[in-house]
Amino acid sequence: MDKEKDHEVEWLEAQKIEISVDLLAAAKQQLLFLATVDRNRWLYDGPALEKAIYRYNACWLPLLAKYSESSSVSERSLVPPLDSEWIWHCHRLNPVRYKSDCEQFYGRVLDNSGVLSSVNGNCKLKTEDLWKRLYPEEPYELDLNKVDSEDISKKSSALEKCTNYDLVSAVKRQSPFYYQVSRSHVNNEVFLQEAVARYKGFLYLIKTNRERSLKRFCVPTYDVDLIWHTHQLHPVSYCDDMEKLIGKVLEHDDTDSDRGKGKKLDTGFSKTTAQWEGMFGTRYWKAGAMHRGKTPAPVTTSPDASDVLVKVPTAKEDIQNLIQFPEVEVVEVLLEIIGIRNLPDGHKGKISVMFSKTRPDSLFNAERRLTILSEVGEKQVATFQCEPTGELVFKLISSSPSKIPVSREPKNLGFASLSLKEFLFPVITQLSVEKWLELTPSKGSKADQKPISLRVAVSFTPPIRSPSVLHMVQSRPLWKGSCFFPIMGKSRLAKSSTHIVDETQTEVITLQIRNSIDGAKLKDDQRQVIGVIDSGETRVLADYAGSFWSLLDSKWSLKQTNASTADNPLFELLGPRVVNIFSGRKLDYEPKHCANLRSDQDFMTLVEFSKQHPYGKAVGLVDMRFGSIEVKENWLVLPGIVSAFILHTVLKKGVFDGFNVTTKEIKEESKPTKLVAATENKLNAYSTNVETAAAITAPKKGSGCGGGCSGECGNMVKAANASGCGSSCSGECGDMVKSDATASGCGSGCSGECGNMVKAENASGCGSGCSGECGDMVKAAKASGCGSGCGGGCGGGCGDMVKAAKASGCGGGCGGGCGDMVKAANASGCGGGCNGECGNMVKAA
Structure with a gap:
């Protein structure tokens, strides 16, 4: 208990950090600006970007220096052109370099006070008038039709006041940031309030490290990074605040983007996670704030700004009213079991927690297992989507009850629940919860036994409409x-x-x-x-x-x-x-x-x-x-x-005007089928990528990578009740699981070879997407082979994959013939997508 009080004291100290900017309002402004820039992607690359950088150096900064402190414009606000504002944005996100450049060329740090964003619909006429007087040959708004790379290069080289900071590279590094923070929940008031508080905690870690002369590379989650960017965009306030806090301007190093195992970002995030949780006693990960993966490729490089007027239909003419379909809200959840109190003797090392929902949930209707951090010493974090209703139910399971050595059935030691509604309805009160839950004992428990308690950490995003x-x-x-x-x-x-x-x-x-x-x-x-x-x-x-x-x-x-x-x-x-x-x-x-x-x-x-x-x-x-x-x-x-x-x-022929737009022709004699998507696949499809593999690694009796292991998982899990990669191991899973019953192999998306992944009873092989051949994958009772879809083929590849009762082989989408894949009662085929070689993945009874 004393330790918990120490954590609270440290957190309260962190919240005392003074920041001279309304970060919540400014963060909303930044999100609006980034969305506008993203609709004008010529600012990301090419000659137009080079012209924008020239205009920023030659026009905007001199105008800002000349008029920002002039009494003649003291009652006016300057409004930069969009292209100049974007380059200014990226320059300020290297606060040390921006400060030195401003002081070198203008004798002071050029601030954003008295400057309004170009995206707010403010009147630009006064700024345009000033611009025309200073630069009669350069239009205020960038003319994309008059961009000459050779001319820009000559003009830039002739500038006296021009930073040699590589702004092209700075822009390219910042361009993907909007994708990471562009989801609707990021703009939520409570989410941003918690982000501001977490940013202060982040600064407190850096301050503590400096006081202890510790050199650590602290890596923010994306909610913290959004607020950090917001602070830097107010350069004078940022410099002053950092000087007071740590005695110098805090650098913002955005040059590293490699999230591979053992790289700077990976190890930095792991150490930041450990320090945060040791300092404050709360989880560093946060739902909706983790890395989403690489920015998707665009469908077009040319914008198509349609002028179609969207008409909202009236109730009478709305043909949409013909059908009724369920409108479901969804939250993204991250869950970890932190600790346990009053565990009876004889159960240590044998316990785990099963969690589920108390009511029917169209998005999450499974029961899943988690280990307990304090018991195994390694992190296991569950990520899933569910409806923001009902309760999460936790059931403590002992794999081998003491004093009954002949029994092998798991024993239920008690259960507890956590209401989602309590935090989300009628208004959102908080999005992160960490608390002790006292278990209701199961039947047969000793009356004089102290109640068992579980320390549970849950984070969720604000509810949004589910597709x-x-x-x-x-x-x-x-x-x-x-x-x-x-x-x-x-x-x-x-x-x-x-x-x-x-x-x-x-x-x-x-x-x-x-x-x-x-x-x-x-x-x-x-x-x-x-x-x-x-x-x-x-x-x-x-x-x-x-x-x-x-x-x-x-x-x-x-x-x-x-x-x-x-x-x-x-x-x-x-x-x-x-x-x-x-x-x-x-x-x-x-x-x-x-x-x-x-x-x-x-x-x-x-x-x-x-x-x-x-x-x-x-x-x-x-x-x-x-x-x-x-x-x-x-x-x-x-x-x-x-x-x-x-x-x-x-479209049945497989070819439409020269394009493959569907798969093989549907046969005339095909039987009626009912196609219902697997809930687990849907969870995987939307799972959050948990920053780095090293931060959330696979424990004994646990899971492997959370979402998105960017390196090789190797021999990641070798224990009972273990699961391999979470979602998307992009390396090889290797001999990932070599243990007891109830083990699973890859989660979703092992793009390498799964190898001899699972050798246990009640085991499942690849989750979704082992990108190889399944081979003789499952030869055990109640075992499943590929999760979703032996993609190109189970095609000659699955062979005699499942030969047991209640076993599932390939689900939907075996690209070729599945062969004698399933030879048992109650068996199903491939999910969708095993495209590589799964090998002889399961070989146990």
């Missing part, structure tokens, strides 16, 4: 050769129905392509999509107009583009908004960390283009192989369902 995931269930087979556009040939369509169901398998609507009305056959250019809702009402949802489909009373149209390469959109969905449909997984849906979970040709990404998102925003994903669609926005649900149905139903 709607809907599945197409075919009730009758389809005819081959279905046509979509005239270039595909003409043939009749089967009279089949497709039921659209949500993830609870509740039917949303039934769709059918109709080629006749009252027995009269329609012409080839008069196909219709019919929708039947719960009431039995039938509506025409789409008409084929000869060269395109008209959807939802002509509010939308779906047509083929003239794409010349697979990088261009294959289709356009046009209506109140502009949505392009690309082959493969793009933007936020781009696979993380591992190259090939499944073939990209199985998917189509729906990307919205608008003034707000000129480079595109991923709003939906169609899985052509499994017949499902994920939709992020309510307005897209119905047009998205109809479009996905049309694409999935009629």
